[in-house]
Amino acid sequence: MKTSLAIPVHKTASSRLAQTDFSNLVFGKTISDHMFVADYKNGEWTDLRIEPYAPLQLNPSNAALHYGQSIFEGMKAYKNEEGEILIFRADANWKRMNESAERMCMPSLPEEVFMEGMLQLLDLDRDWVPTAKGASLYIRPFMFATDDYIGVKPSDTYKFIIFTCPVGNYYSKPVSVKVETKFTRATEGGTGAAKTAGNYAASLYPALQAQKAGYDQLLWTDGKSHSNIEESGTMNVMFKINGTLITAPLHTGTILKGITRNSVVQLANDWNQPIEERFLSVSELKEALENGTLEEAFGTGTAATIAHIAKIHIDGKDYVLPEKPADAFSHKVLAALDGIKYGSQKDPHNWIIKL
Structure with missing residues (x-):
């Protein structure tokens, strides 16, 4: 699938790929090199970018920490025998995320932002998609409030991030x-x-x-x-x-x-x-x-x-x-x-x- 939205990319200077043991993946513990980030302010999503996965800097008065405006999704990508990346039902995840956003008084995500951010991130980190049977690349999009304000009301600003992690089976037995x-x-x-x-x-x-x-x-x-x-x-x-x-x-x-x-x-x-x-x-x-x-x-x-x-x-x-x-x-x-x-x-x- 071709991508069209121009998203600036800041590549990591030190990939963790070579140090990753793909034969021993604990679900949710190993994170890929990069993440997609977008900020919501003044009524629109701005500053779309892909940057190295890294800690976030938050003020103690961050609204999400106090009042819980935080939503997320989970989906997976796989690799076929031809080396293509296959993403399962991402459109359904985008729609469901916007349903969650409406219920939580958060802004909707344009399909282009969600899909292009995810596709370009996966293309950059395609070597992180496992090839072993039963393994996959877990994709975690999430959004949270970013107002620095102690008051019970919907935030005016938000951050949307997608990061990924190679995973094995969530349950190893019944x-x-x-x-x-x-x-x-x-x-x-x-x-x-x-x-x-x-x-x-x-x-x-x-x-x-x-x-x-x-x-x-x-x-x-x-x-x-x-x-x-x-x-x-x-x-x-x-x-x-x-x-x-x-x-x-x-x-x-x-x-x-x-x-x-x-x-x-x-x-x-x-x-x-x-x-x-x-x-x-x-x-x-x-x-x-x-x-x-x-x-x-x-x-x-x-x-x-x-x-x-x-x-x-x-x-x-x-x-x-x-x-x-x-x-x-x-x-x-x-x-x-x-x-x-x-x-x-x-x-x-x-x-x-x-x-």
Whole structure:
């Protein structure tokens, strides 16, 4: 894909590429050489540039630190056998970021700024895209308030940054989850559908308690009655019961509009796999676990892609899920998504941008 926006580039004087062990990538720990930066002031995005990845200088009165105006996205780039960079559904991330911006009283990002900044950054740091199976380049766009003012109001100025990091698998094995019925991730009328930092901050304490008890993640339930499954800490969730996929709907505004979730729903429809976008109650899930009608459960997300769930904790009891057969839906959809992302299968929905 050709780029057209002229963005000044200041290259690093000392690349970290040669010192990077691509055979031992810890998710989110290794950062590529450069970042794209843009500043919002006087009602427009200005001073677009690519510069070496480096610490930021912030005043103690920075508005984002005090009042939480901060949003982000996550997407991935891959490398095919021809050495081309393939970026998965970046247009959907741009649209979702602007939905988060509107909810958080932040300025929208023009598509040109988002896409051109990302493409030119990836082109510069293309050698950072891993080639190993299962590895990818994680792309993190984010925006935060930059007013130096202690007062509760939307900021007038913002900074938008994209940086990248080569990563391996987020989960190295199937995960165990605990149904959470005390703490709340989101409620109707809140910010659950926005990818904003505060949502994740609020989830840290209950998630830590679950991890101390031996579980990888929580299955969040609705904030009103804690009777319906909503999503997990790092992913949307799907359950296959009696041959039908079930995943929580989006209309309540309490669930993130997952791009991997949307992709799985689309592929399920392509394959005539029965799917229901509705709430699954905790009692229905428990019954399916006890009577053996729960065939598989898995999470969907950019970091995790498809995360198989091996154990679910409900009401003080652990339920171990049966071993999935080779033709299980979750295996099939993971293979299809990987095939599209790495360029070994056709891309029927034009999800890939090639660079």
